[in-house]
Amino acid sequence: MKTFITIAIPGSPSSLWATVRSVGTFNVACSFAALWTLVKVIRALRWRLRTTQLRGPPRTSFVYGVSNDLISSKDNATMYEHWAQEYGVAYKIPAVLGQTKIVLSDPRAIAHFYARESWTYVQTPLSLMLIENLVGRGLLWSQGESHKRQRKALTPAFSNAAIRKLASVFYDSAYKVKSAWDTDLESSKDGNAIIEVQNWMNHVSLDTIGIAGFSHDFGSLDGKHASVTEVFDSFGNSPQASALHRVFFLLGSAFPIIAKIPTKRTKLSKKLNVTMGEISNDLLLRSRREKDVNVKEAEEEKSIIGLLIKAEGQEAELHMPEEEVIAQMKVLLLAGYETTSVSLTWALIELSRHPDVQTKLREELLAFGADPTYDQLKANLPYLDAVVHEILRLHPAVPEFSRCARVNDVIPLSEPVCTESGEMTDSISIAKGSLIVISIRAINRSLAIWGPDAKEFKPDRWLSEDGISGKAKEVQGHRHLLTFVDGPRTCLGKDFAIAEFKTVLLVLVKNFVFEMRDGPDTEVEIVRGILPRPRVVGEDGIEVPLRVRRYE
Template structure:
């Protein structure tokens, strides 16, 4: 007769494990149901577009659309300045298109409205615990530690760096035109704007020359370029990206894009660590550069002191370098590329801008760039209006809130309301690019490239004046997360354009040229019909 010790225990353990799994699944389902019930009770039920997919809602439509701005604007016209869109697997997001509601939202960002779990995981993996990732008090401390590097006085000292990069590009283009029998050259300007932006942020921010304009290979550029132009991987990437909105852990799926993110993280980490080590060594040797009195790197080194008021850990310091390298490179090069495209498409604007620059004469100083060249300022801000580097922002409510509206909207039950209640866990989206060119906000000419709108008080419509971002734009967002490098970027863009437009004439290669958006880390322009992601323009010297 078998003894109790002879009876196999595996089946018992298996049943227990199964029971435990069932209990956990039931608890998860119960918590989910209770959360949904609470959300429904505390959140204003708004109207919105119907779902076009059981799995994706309208999320896939937004991603694949060739004119996402028009979709958001059409929905706002039909459902009001606040509406709800169905997203992945039955989730939803409230979309705000109302200046008053958006101002309320941005004033509470990093506290009431925070990164979504997916965005948090993605940013943490690429840039670490830097300024783009942290929230609340930690965000305030990190931002305050970096603010002196982006003051007017600090940027004023960096104008020579911006000019050096611009003139390096000019010299290379002169050589290309000189070697051409036709007196013109077809130049892939997006690649060159990448070089200008990377070398500029390297020298201005970290006293490090990547040498991109001199032909040196850059791992950062290589990896970022690989994010674009991968049609075979795009379907899987899109599927993983959308599902990861609900299940962030899916973002770890080893897709081609995931591997590129990992490679980018390694490359950025190595570069950041090298910059930090070199700067510490120079500090110990009492080596300083008087031309960059308050460089970003010096501030990071100073903040590593345990006794510093705004102390940054080693991990935080490395993360700030990653943030500023990525943000200072990608966003600026995209904006400069769009600027050259728009000027090529509007030769009258290009000629008027060139005339202002030539009449002014020598290279303008920092203060002259801010105060004297009004048409240059108008052109730059019209580019920023029509082509924000980040077209949309989505956050999640970390606490219950009530968002005021400037005009009432009709709820799903047919009642009118001048405010909407949102429960903790609600997703909120701000379609910045759509709002920047909304006819309801900017008037009937909102879609036109029209720099003159910035030259008179009447050029900005009354509704647009209610938008509280920089110059009534959401390009640099608003509130605690307003882009810390805003003034740095604007002056760099102005200097690059002032040098290039004064010396060259830009033209499209063909009148029928069309431009499309290619998604990478951020959306970039691409000429339809061109291989890869280049933006070739025909360039000749201005005589």
């Protein structure tokens, strides 16, 4: 005897099938989530077994660790320094979704790290994605042998001999600013004017890299608004990231694919990438056509654009495909616009806050007389050199540096640290996959490294051997600073940037007196453009209005 059981299911057959599919999809999603969790647990256990377990601050957020605290802070360098004082020269911080980062604040450990950078320590997946979205697969993106090849191809353009020939370009840009400001001051009733200096410094840097690097004048100092300047400026006009973008950025360290979600800022990055790509392509096409016109091959190959065209040739020893060539041009455009202009703006702010330093600098420049040559800029103006390097110390354009360990490593320390278990160790084991962080701003301003006046703007520290002493001398990198990082990825344009910085500052300080518009105690904050930038509190965008008058 057969028994039949009838089950009544409401709805049509199509809704039943949709329900079955929904359950199936849910199960698949759960399986992937379980697999992802299992992989993460295994990796975490392996990491814990192979990595020295250091002490560090407690997690303040279950999801974000202390990452949200760091990006929300007005001065996270102080947080890093406080943790170093409490936990030692190497410590760990809890990050997003259970991740852990190891922070190095020890000169010996940092030197070891940078010496192996680009091979042992490589870009994080999130960094690679963000860099590619912004400027493509050029020098900033590449690693290992690829980075070595690209860098070697461009190095001749940044030699002393090459930069020496560009001194006139730096002066031309500086004197264009002087001429424009003279015009403004002539029309003022009381001999002074309020000038928003950051925008001017942006355009100085952009026009200079355009002419010096690509034989192209963007004309931004003459009031022309090329497409690239409009996109660059759009970052500054809305520097604060939205709350949603901040969440995406934080979670991106665990899920890099999030960086491709089209937020307002990622759309802006893509637009900048496309715009710089179009301009770079036009400049490259024009330079190819002009390759044999009025330019000797030997001279051409020492310019940036000449070296790129040479590298593009199939027979070139350091061959670059067109994609890489365009990417290098975008990197140089971006660097030319951002880094030097940030430093120049900070220099004018600090000189406005410290009129005694401004006066002393002006006296040195006026006593020297005529505009110095490139070699004289390097060797004959010690106080100008001191002011420039004090700005680079206090206000590095890139404040933080993160990398991922590609293989296991052991990092030596100059002083022992106490581990989580209470043992003392003078080296730390790093497992493959470990995230390493160096706060450049914290190291450059560290009381433990630079002494009790580390936070002060004090150019005189650079004028004597005693000024840079103790642990500061143990910091490797340009002049004991991490501003240009160190090792295989030391900033290729370092000497170019310093020469431009000195030239523009020299011309401006010789001819003008700068004051904070609302007095020396005017509050300045750091906001996010493409890189962190200064802004007078209460102003829109990234504006830094200063009171300017002629020096007479």
